[in-house]
Amino acid sequence: MKKIITAVLVSILVLAVPLATQAQAAQKEINADTKSIPIRNKSGTKTLAWLPKNAIFTYHGSGKLTWKGVTGYSSLTSYFAPTSSNGWYAAVSKYSFKAPESINGKGVISVAQNEVVRVCPSSEKSGWIKMAVLNDGWEWTFWVKKANVIRVDGFAVNSQAWFTNL
Template sequence: MKKLIMIMIAASLLVFSVPVAAHAQKDIAVENVGIYNSSVGSNKKFLRSVPKGAIVNYLGNGKLTYLNTTGFTLLTERLCPVSSNGWYAAVMKRSVRLPGDQGSASSSMNDVVRVKPTVTKKISGVTYVKCAVYNDGWFWNFWIKPGDVVRVDGYAYNSIVRFTSM
């Protein structure tokens, strides 16, 4: 009986330890990136350019799909998840100077930033939300007015998110 219980426990551990199939993730291109037919090798050919602000289907390990073209990019740091751990990708509506915990940063119209709407701070009586700015890497300690950005988590794959003021 004891051996049977041990075998059943071991079998259940094996069942639960099998990895689940990888899921695609909705990402936005922070800067222009290229899609290639292979991630390495001499036969690597350029397939398509992904413009800044494009919503892509990131499949993992550098593989992504944009406008029915599936291929590889080496520039995965230029992709940002649309939604992750309470942070949401957003596009700037206008050029502003963002106050930060250690200094400030400038951000231009149509720059991709990340906002965390659950973390707020009052600065001179105005409510700001936590913001991250991309500059060859993410810098996380900035604040932005919620009205200065447009969140992109509701946009569909293959969209290009740009704010225009007409």
């Protein structure tokens, strides 16, 4: 009887392992930094390649990424943005502008041409959509005219999102 109870308890423990401990699926992300980021070996002693600004790459989690066949690591993951996550999508600005904190408001933060931003299309009001800008962390309080940005979630991995190339 003790062996049966032990077997049942062990099987319950095996089934109760949280899903978070399993390997994370790779996802498509974009480099939102204003410059290239080094891709290094696991120990960080050798630079394997450079991840260009606006590069769309595969992110495996824990700093591991793949860009154009080179798999390596980066400690600068705060500059990575998923191309699609929880209704927010990465986008590239078509030109430089000042983004307001309210619809038709006065612009309070500068957005450069080809800067990576995050947009929420489901928030559309009168042609405006909510926008997040990377400025020492993502700031989620801005608005942009829908026609002023291009979503990049449909772009291929190993490409770069530039308005001049679209």
